[in-house]
Amino acid sequence: MSFNNLDNLYRQVIMDHYKNPRNKGVLEEGSLTVNMNNPTCGDRIQLTMKVEEGKIADAKFEGEGCSISMSSASMMTQAVKGRSIEEALKLSTVFSDIMQGKEYEEEDLDLGDIEALQGVAKFPARIKCATLAWKAMEQGLKEEEDTQ
Amino acid sequence: MNAREIRELFPILNQEVNGNPLVYLDSAATSQKPVQVIESLDKYYREYNANVHRGVHTLGTRATDGYEGAREKVRKFINAKSMEEIIFNRGTTTAINTVAASYGRAHLKEGDEIVISYMEHHSNIIPWQQVAKQTGATLKYIDLQEDGTISLDTVRETVTENTKIVSIMHVSNVLGVINPIKQIAEIAHENGAIMVVDGAQSAPHMKIDVQELNCDFLAFSGHKMCGPTGIGVLYGKKALLEKMEPVEFGGEMIDFVGLYESTWKELPWKFEGGTPIIAGAIGLGAAIDFLNEIGLDNIEKHEHALAAYAIDKMSEIDGMTIYGPKDAGMRAGLVTFNLDDVHPHDVATVLDAEGIAVRAGHHCAQPLMKWLKASATARASFYLYNTEEDIDKLVAGLVKTKEYFSDVF
Numbered sequence: 137m138s139f140n141n142l143d144n145l146y147r148q149v150i151m152d153h154y155k156n157p158r159n160k161g162v163l164e165e166g167s168l169t170v171n172m173n174n175p176t177c178g179d180r181i182q183l184t185m186k187v188e189e190g191k192i193a194d195a196k197f198e199g200e201g202c203s204i205s206m207s208s209a210s211m212m213t214q215a216v217k218g219r220s221i222e223e224a225l226k227l228s229t230v231f232s233d234i235m236q237g238k239e240y241e242e243e244d245l246d247l248g249d250i251e252a253l254q255g256v257a258k259f260p261a262r263i264k265c266a267t268l269a270w271k272a273m274e275q276g277l278k279e280e281e282d283t284q
Numbered sequence: 285m286n287a288r289e290i291r292e293l294f295p296i297l298n299q300e301v302n303g304n305p306l307v308y309l310d311s312a313a314t315s316q317k318p319v320q321v322i323e324s325l326d327k328y329y330r331e332y333n334a335n336v337h338r339g340v341h342t343l344g345t346r347a348t349d350g351y352e353g354a355r356e357k358v359r360k361f362i363n364a365k366s367m368e369e370i371i372f373n374r375g376t377t378t379a380i381n382t383v384a385a386s387y388g389r390a391h392l393k394e395g396d397e398i399v400i401s402y403m404e405h406h407s408n409i410i411p412w413q414q415v416a417k418q419t420g421a422t423l424k425y426i427d428l429q430e431d432g433t434i435s436l437d438t439v440r441e442t443v444t445e446n447t448k449i450v451s452i453m454h455v456s457n458v459l460g461v462i463n464p465i466k467q468i469a470e471i472a473h474e475n476g477a478i479m480v481v482d483g484a485q486s487a488p489h490m491k492i493d494v495q496e497l498n499c500d501f502l503a504f505s506g507h508k509m510c511g512p513t514g515i516g517v518l519y520g521k522k523a524l525l526e527k528m529e530p531v532e533f534g535g536e537m538i539d540f541v542g543l544y545e546s547t548w549k550e551l552p553w554k555f556e557g558g559t560p561i562i563a564g565a566i567g568l569g570a571a572i573d574f575l576n577e578i579g580l581d582n583i584e585k586h587e588h589a590l591a592a593y594a595i596d597k598m599s600e601i602d603g604m605t606i607y608g609p610k611d612a613g614m615r616a617g618l619v620t621f622n623l624d625d626v627h628p629h630d631v632a633t634v635l636d637a638e639g640i641a642v643r644a645g646h647h648c649a650q651p652l653m654k655w656l657k658a659s660a661t662a663r664a665s666f667y668l669y670n671t672e673e674d675i676d677k678l679v680a681g682l683v684k685t686k687e688y689f690s691d692v693f
Contacts, residue, residue: 141302142637142688146630177629178646178653178660200659202629262633 144255145262146203153207153249158214161196170276174268179205183213183272187280192216192224197269204253204262209269211249221277228274235263285582291669293318304639307674312457312485312618312665313643314507317571321510324570328563336562337536337553351562354569355552358517361572362502363493368522368551372565375516376484377407379503380451382518382555383480384411386528387501388449394420397447399477401426401434401463402655403456406648408482412451421448428655431609432459439471447477454486458647458656458663459608460591460615462486469498478524484508488667489587489616491580494519506564511571515564518555525551532557583668587617590666590675594619597679603686607656618665620647623682626689628662634685640678 163184173180179201186194195213199206212231216224223245231250233240237257256266291297294316299306308316328350334343336351355370364370373379388411392398398412402425416423426442429435434452443450450472455462469479478500486492487502488509494502501524506515520528530537530548537557539547548554575583592612598604603624609615623631632644643663646653653659664678 142634145633146688176645178650179629180659202627202660204629259633261636262629265629 141258145259147252147255149249149252150207151203153210154203157197157206157210159196159210159217160198162198163194163196167194168276168280170272170279172268172272172275174201174205174264176264177201179265179268181205181209181269181272183209183269183276185216185273185276185280187221187277190222191218191220192277193218195273199269201268202262202265204256204265205268208253208266211253212269212273215248215250216273221281225274225277228270231270232267235267285578285586285668287586287669287671290318290578291671293320294669295319295322297669301639301641302637307638307640307677309664309666309670309674309678310641310643311488311667311670312508312663314513315488315510315667316669317512317567318510318574320574321512321567321570325512325563325567328566333563335559347562350566350569351560354565354572357569357572361492361576362487362517362519363495364519365495366522369519369525371518371520371525371552371555372560373516373518373556374514374561375505375507376405376482376503377516379501379516379518380408380480380482381411382531383451383501383503383520384415385531387478387524388412388415388421389418390529391448392416392419392421395446396421397424397444398422399424399426399443399447399450399472401452402428403432403434403459403461403649403652404451404453405457405482405484406650407484408451408453408480409651412449425651426452432456432607432656433461433609433614434463434468436464436467436471439468443471443475443477445475447472447475449480450477451480451482453482453484454492455489455616456608456652457485457618458620458649458652458661460618460620461608462490462614462616465499466497469500473498485616485618488575489580490584500524506568506571509568509571510574511568512564515561515568517568522551525555528555530554530557534558536560578668586668587666588612590670590672591615591617591619593672594664594666594675594678597675598682601679601682601686604682607658607661617667617670618663620661620663622658622661623686624689626685628660630689631662631682631685634688635678635681638677638681638684640681642678 167184170183181199183197197209230240332346334347336348358370472479480501481499483502483504487504502519507513534557605622607620628644
């Protein structure tokens with residue numbers, strides 16, 4: 137494998153999110169909070185979300201980890217803000233399919249920056265890095281749905 | 285010893301990974317296997333696979349001889365007094381759990397102390413956490429000095445007459461530090477405590493003499509010393525093992541079974557419930573033969589030289605942080621590091637693209653990572669088949685990694 141293949145993993149947009157993370161921080165107390173870590177490597181994320189009338193009004197993350205896990209968290213918060221719970225969970229399923237290298241149906245979902253993470257599918261050891269933030273989002277929204 | 289010739293005996297090393305010749309620098313996680321070990325497993329399954337200690341038939345006898353013969357090889361390897369002191373099990377984790385669950389639960393009560401250190405692997409932390417919870421005993425940590433070593437003065441301050449168990453790793457899987465086990469054991473014994481040693485990172489790399497160390501228990505794993513996965517050893521002093529209850533009950537470990545009561549076999553079999561790890565033990569025996577042929581002293585010398593060379597070359601890279609003592613004489617054959625702001629996973633991915641296998645993460649030592657104030661680190665670890673050329677490739681790979689990420693940033 138040459139360094140050109142690495143470029144499929146470390147796309148510029150990914151490195152941009154890593155260097156300049158969007159939605160970094162913690163929302164005020166009382167927000168939906170999920171702490172998740174990847175016990176095999178030590179990556180960790182704290183995701184806070186504000187859900188209003190079935191929509192994700194705001195989302196922020198804090199954490200420590202590699203470029204893939206942190207840029208994925210940044211992109212995820214960007215992608216789900218303003219979406220309904222249903223849409224966000226759908227997006228999460230699509231993301232999971234992308235990570236597994238499966239064909240996915242875009243329909244009317246605009247993937248935006250997330251598309252840049254497609255290259256991760258070719259690096260099986262790094263898929264868990266990319267999915268950490270998404271798993272946190274899923275868990276949080278499912279808990280929210282259950283309490284409704 | 286000639287590492288280049290030794291390398292030829294490891295078939296797996298003769299391959300390309302991602303278009304580059306494989307450079308395997310992750311032996312502290314698991315070592316590769318020489319052809320002698322692979323063939324010993326093949327021969328066992330092709331020629332004399334049978335259950336042990338029960339059959340009258342010929343294959344059963346051959347398998348029993350192979351299994352018990354491996355036990356004798358292990359006994360000699362660590363200079364234990366008798367084969368009764370050698371218990372086969374799944375590995376270091378199982379061995380330490382056995383001591384904690386059997387000896388620990390029987391001997392600990394509220395007010396007693398278990399002493400470990402900040403550098404321990406999770407397998408030498410959690411079994412003690414659990415037994416402390418179950419018995420009301422207190423778990424105490426020996427603090428480390430700035431360079432990551434253990435000072436005997438700190439050990440003396442931490443171990444008290446309430447201490448019943450001291451359990452320390454012989455060689456750190458992160459810092460590479462070689463701990464003064466013999467002296468720590470002395471302090472433990474002066475206070476009436478027993479000394480447990482996690483030998484996972486020492487047994488593969490240096491001569492161990494349990495009588496010289498005067499430890500009460502020693503745990504190690506076969507797969508880190510050229511043997512198969514799934515086999516490990518618990519050494520224990522006979523006087524202690526005799527008084528201990530088994531933790532697994534069932535076939536193979538019993539003497540007489542009644543409807544409501546049973547009695548156990550004598551040592552070491554009372555600790556080996558179920559059909560034992562026959563092939564694994566035979567493979568471990570072959571690994572010990574192999575290591576003895578090369579000589580543990582030669583292996584240790586070779587790894588010291590590699591560590592010194594690696595520390596030297598890696599220190600020249602700008603932005604390199606190396607953890608643990610800088611004096612190569614104080615450490616075993618591994619180097620844990622971080623490169624600038626590049627996350628260790630990203631370092632490991634770029635190196636992998638060059639065919640270089642290193643470990644990245646917390647190395648199953650989260651308390652130590654906290655102590656180092658690092659969420660993760662990368663680690664290159666060496667064994668008898670590694671050469672200076674491997675380290676040159678690692679250094680070149682690290683320079684490329686740095687360049688690669690300086691471009692994207």
